[in-house]
Amino acid sequence: MSASPLVAAFRSSLSEAWANGAGLLLPLGFFAGTAILVPFTLGPEADLLSRVGPGILWLALALSSMVTLERVFQADLQDGALDLWLLDSGSISMVAAIKTLTHWLVSGFPLVLLTPLLGYGLGVPAAKMVPAMLGYAMGGLVFFLWGGVAAALSASVARAGLLIALLALPLYVPALIFGVQMVEAGFDSPSFLFLSATMLFALGVAPAAMGAALRLAAE
Amino acid sequence: MSASPLVAAFRSSLSEAWANGAGLLLPLGFFAGTAILVPFTLGPEADLLSRVGPGILWLALALSSMVTLERVFQADLQDGALDLWLLDSGSISMVAAIKTLTHWLVSGFPLVLLTPLLGYGLGVPAAKMVPAMLGYAMGGLVFFLWGGVAAALSASVARAGLLIALLALPLYVPALIFGVQMVEAGFDSPSFLFLSATMLFALGVAPAAMGAALRLAAE
Amino acid sequence: MLSYLANPLRFMRFSRVAVPISFALGVLMIGWSLYNGLFIVPPDEAQGGDLMRAMFTHVPSAWLCMGLYAALAGASFVWFIWRHELADVAARAIAPIGAGYTALCFITGSIWGQKGWGPGWHNLILGDSRLMSVLVLFFLFLGYMALRAALETRQKAARAAAILAMIGFVNVPIIKVSVDMWQTTTIHQPSSVISIGNPDPRGEGSGMNIVYLQQLLWGFGGHSLLAAAMIMMLMRSEVYTQQADRALALKLEGA
Amino acid sequence: MNDAVLLRGSDLGAIRGERVLYRGICVTAAAGDLILLRGANGSGKTTLLRQLAGLSEPQSGTVERPAPHHWIGHTNGLKAYETPRSHLAHWARVWGSAADISAVLSDIGLRRPADVPCRLLSAGQKRRTALARLKLEPRRVWLLDEPFNALDTDGQAQLAAMIESHRATGGAVLAALHGTAPIDATREITL
Amino acid sequence: MNDAVLLRGSDLGAIRGERVLYRGICVTAAAGDLILLRGANGSGKTTLLRQLAGLSEPQSGTVERPAPHHWIGHTNGLKAYETPRSHLAHWARVWGSAADISAVLSDIGLRRPADVPCRLLSAGQKRRTALARLKLEPRRVWLLDEPFNALDTDGQAQLAAMIESHRATGGAVLAALHGTAPIDATREITL
Ligand code: HEM
Ligand SMILES: Nc1ncnc2c1ncn2[C@@H]1O[C@H](COP(=O)(O)OP(=O)(O)OP(=O)(O)O)[C@@H](O)[C@H]1O
Ligand SMILES: Nc1ncnc2c1ncn2[C@@H]1O[C@H](COP(=O)(O)OP(=O)(O)OP(=O)(O)O)[C@@H](O)[C@H]1O
Numbered sequence A, B: 001m002s003a004s005p006l007v008a009a010f011r012s013s014l015s016e017a018w019a020n021g022a023g024l025l026l027p028l029g030f031f032a033g034t035a036i037l038v039p040f041t042l043g044p045e046a047d048l049l050s051r052v053g054p055g056i057l058w059l060a061l062a063l064s065s066m067v068t069l070e071r072v073f074q075a076d077l078q079d080g081a082l083d084l085w086l087l088d089s090g091s092i093s094m095v096a097a098i099k100t101l102t103h104w105l106v107s108g109f110p111l112v113l114l115t116p117l118l119g120y121g122l123g124v125p126a127a128k129m130v131p132a133m134l135g136y137a138m139g140g141l142v143f144f145l146w147g148g149v150a151a152a153l154s155a156s157v158a159r160a161g162l163l164i165a166l167l168a169l170p171l172y173v174p175a176l177i178f179g180v181q182m183v184e185a186g187f188d189s190p191s192f193l194f195l196s197a198t199m200l201f202a203l204g205v206a207p208a209a210m211g212a213a214l215r216l217a218a219e
Numbered sequence C: 001m002l003s004y005l006a007n008p009l010r011f012m013r014f015s016r017v018a019v020p021i022s023f024a025l026g027v028l029m030i031g032w033s034l035y036n037g038l039f040i041v042p043p044d045e046a047q048g049g050d051l052m053r054a055m056f057t058h059v060p061s062a063w064l065c066m067g068l069y070a071a072l073a074g075a076s077f078v079w080f081i082w083r084h085e086l087a088d089v090a091a092r093a094i095a096p097i098g099a100g101y102t103a104l105c106f107i108t109g110s111i112w113g114q115k116g117w118g119p120g121w122h123n124l125i126l127g128d129s130r131l132m133s134v135l136v137l138f139f140l141f142l143g144y145m146a147l148r149a150a151l152e153t154r155q156k157a158a159r160a161a162a163i164l165a166m167i168g169f170v171n172v173p174i175i176k177v178s179v180d181m182w183q184t185t186t187i188h189q190p191s192s193v194i195s196i197g198n199p200d201p202r203g204e205g206s207g208m209n210i211v212y213l214q215q216l217l218w219g220f221g222g223h224s225l226l227a228a229a230m231i232m233m234l235m236r237s238e239v240y241t242q243q244a245d246r247a248l249a250l251k252l253e254g255a
Numbered sequence D, E: 001m002n003d004a005v006l007l008r009g010s011d012l013g014a015i016r017g018e019r020v021l022y023r024g025i026c027v028t029a030a031a032g033d034l035i036l037l038r039g040a041n042g043s044g045k046t047t048l049l050r051q052l053a054g055l056s057e058p059q060s061g062t063v064e065r066p067a068p069h070h071w072i073g074h075t076n077g078l079k080a081y082e083t084p085r086s087h088l089a090h091w092a093r094v095w096g097s098a099a100d101i102s103a104v105l106s107d108i109g110l111r112r113p114a115d116v117p118c119r120l121l122s123a124g125q126k127r128r129t130a131l132a133r134l135k136l137e138p139r140r141v142w143l144l145d146e147p148f149n150a151l152d153t154d155g156q157a158q159l160a161a162m163i164e165s166h167r168a169t170g171g172a173v174l175a176a177l178h179g180t181a182p183i184d185a186t187r188e189i190t191l
């Protein structure tokens, strides 16, 4: 297939994410939430905060991936847009991939950009910042890809929310672990390689899985 | 109006919450998420965990309220159920209140019940447990009520998610502050009274606000 | 052997005999290992005194739950490629049993670990790579069953669940690697109770007394047979309940 | 006011966007009336019906509703997870009606799919579920927005019969409709 | 195979729930054909159309699709935030068609609401937006599920004309329909 459908898919899911704004909900909520909460609950010791911050950001990434994607495919199924995507067959898995990537861009990536702010507020040393951001970016990407698979698998299901959480969580673990380590240890740690490997693997497998799952959902 | 509509509203929103599971998504995702994440990122020192735990639970409550409610009224608007509710006028604000309370019961309350587990896991002293649970219960209720208002306001509007975050957060903060303090200080602290006051205020104002907002959304 | 059983009728004939036999054998072997494990072999104080007797259930169940997930993925793969109904029936039957053994592994492990379980019990789970991967495995089993339960038609459920099982399977090694790696770089010392539970890199403590090993193997054999029996039982009932669909399919052929 | 009047809208007007959809519309529905709203797509039939039903504020004019009314809009008001039975049971509960759900379901021709979740139902079955609400509770005014859409031929005949008997028993029906009506109207309002 | 055949479904069957909706259905659409699917609500028209479109697996039988096809289902495939213009622009981009969107919009009678978000559109305007996709790109087979629903009288006439001209230019149309068809069909299949 030509590139134009993919460009179109990208643009449309951008406007979708913008339109229902849920993408921005979580980073924002989280940022505000943490900014308000952490000092209250932990007291201001910088050292302590710097150790809590990263974990909370990971949590935010994992959640926003699940919550954002839950609706995406379900909406397409309900309003019939999925049928139209499925007509020119083959493209669907690419389209699904684009969709998830776009939503990562909108709801996952802002968190990465928040890292310096939050990190600064939480007293993360500047040196750690770059590997941290890369770690969050890659880890978040994996989250969104597997989250997309979970969402696609449960698109036709009523009880989707619970299912997605259940399906996605185990798939998140590796990226999570490697990511956390990389944020700790920086580039020259093996976990950087492992994280990259995990990401490439997800990039390779998830789209096909999403495609198959969506075909099934349209049945 | 008689009680039967309210009972019916309660039952239907129970089944709704159960059906789209989003309610259960966050408590579960959050519990599993925190249980797995926090120690990863903090290391297992019980003392440190015990101080992060409460904050994370507050975050969970705030988020689950926002995310769960975002869809509730939007769905009613789209599938036309809202029109039916509006027909016998007057009841709508009661119905909206019931809806939000039900969703609090389904997605907020489980977190309260998780407190002992999570608290035990995170090493919160048993003495603190009861005031903590009450604090979470009351604070969560306030979150859900204001979250409901935001959701109703944004039901007809585009970019709902963002709007909700923007509207809800300021309304959340007082409950949050008092709640956190109460969990720390226990019953005989002034913050307990303040929290109760906040809750009563929300209970008094939110339903009417939701009713008005929903009438507007149906236009 | 498998190809022989591929035919449902032959499977039904085979399992009618095989279920009771393997069931009985399994129970006997388990009983034997438990009898020895609980009453005969001396407790090993270094491993938690009498609590360590849980090992004779724990380790077999631990091994089994991993094996069963592999079986689940295998069956799903076979069904996905060759659309072989019996494979789907098998996959469906394996899931609950696997979940059961995962839970058993946890419970027994927890009993065993009891002593070392301070205020933060989850530290134990997160403190040992095995525990972590079992936790993940449990999620995978639950997810599989939940997805199957949630989808309306059997065909749909089978296809979706197969996709999930295969993805989960290719993830298991990665999970194992990640968790192991994380565990080796963990900040805190694994608790003394767990230390033989995870022979550390220096290999010290990994040696296991022969009397325990024997009972372990008896237990493992027994539990494998028992699991096989239970799975075949579930498969049989599933095959029966599918008679209706099959009749429908025939009607569709116009027979 | 004259008690035969079940619904009166006087001098109703609607503005959408920058444009006046209609103005000065007067509607009076008495017992036995069938009033059809006609007009091109987007001419404002749905808007007018919603104003009459009290679902949206008229930009001008007033509506009196001496009698209770049923509303069947373009959207059926069904949730994906509801079954026809649970949907009707729910609204029966809300309205405090004691109607026999199973009887209603088989009247409207939904006996077989009565327990199938709505997201699996056919378009016509969904429409029938919505129309079944009319049978849950007697209300003298029916406001119907293109009620015949998605119904098959005898479904349409059945609905026509329902409307006739409703009129015969002192009810009034206002319906937006395209094309030829399967029933003869008392009056037509063209927007 | 014979190149005049644009779509062929052989011996199609469908099972839903525990029941056989239909079986042994054979459909062959050649250039110029208009095939109407008839049947009561829930008899399986939509299901059959979806199988022909390749949107769902037939439980028995096979479908050959030598020619590309357009799909207009019960659902219009519109997003609440899309405007008719953005919707058409989107699919034009996907299909790589160079059609003049504004021209298409005014053809189909959507010039005025062209930039109104779909959630504010009237039912018929939504339907017209969906039907406008047929004009974006010439495809020889059209699969239409109750296409006349929600259209006003001249909207229906217009669609009928579109179908006729499509047939005249060597296209084939399969449509599920209730009631009397505004066009005469080559063949009817009753489920
Ligand atoms: C929730 C608790 C636990 C879980 C989920 C768990 C999980 C596992 C798993 C998966 C295995 C098989 C590993 C392999 O053979 O590669 C295993 C083996 C074993 N576990 Fe546990 N375990 C738990 C608690 C414990 C505790 C508290 C002990 C205390 C000493 C323990 C001791 C052992 C031992 C000795 C083995 C066999 C050694 C070996 O096969 O290498 N486990 N456990
Ligand atoms: N915000 C807005 N800006 C511009 N136009 C609007 C806006 N909101 C609604 N409209 C227009 O108002 C009209 C609503 O009409 P309505 O839905 O009542 O039509 P209808 O007579 O029911 O048509 P149909 O027969 O298709 O159901 C539509 O033409 C719509 O485009
Ligand atoms: N899981 C299920 N269990 C039972 N019945 C089902 C299930 N899924 C679908 N059905 C039935 O299959 C049929 C689908 O029919 P379809 O939507 O094709 O009807 P249709 O001919 O398009 O009807 P309409 O004219 O109303 O559009 C419906 O009768 C529906 O009740």
Ligand SMILES: [Mg+2]
Pocket (backbone or CB within 6 Å): D045, D046, D047, D074, D145, D176, E122, E123, E124
């Ligand atoms: Mg209308």
Ligand SMILES: [Mg+2]
Pocket (backbone or CB within 6 Å): D122, D123, D124, E045, E046, E047, E074, E145, E176
């Ligand atoms: Mg149909």
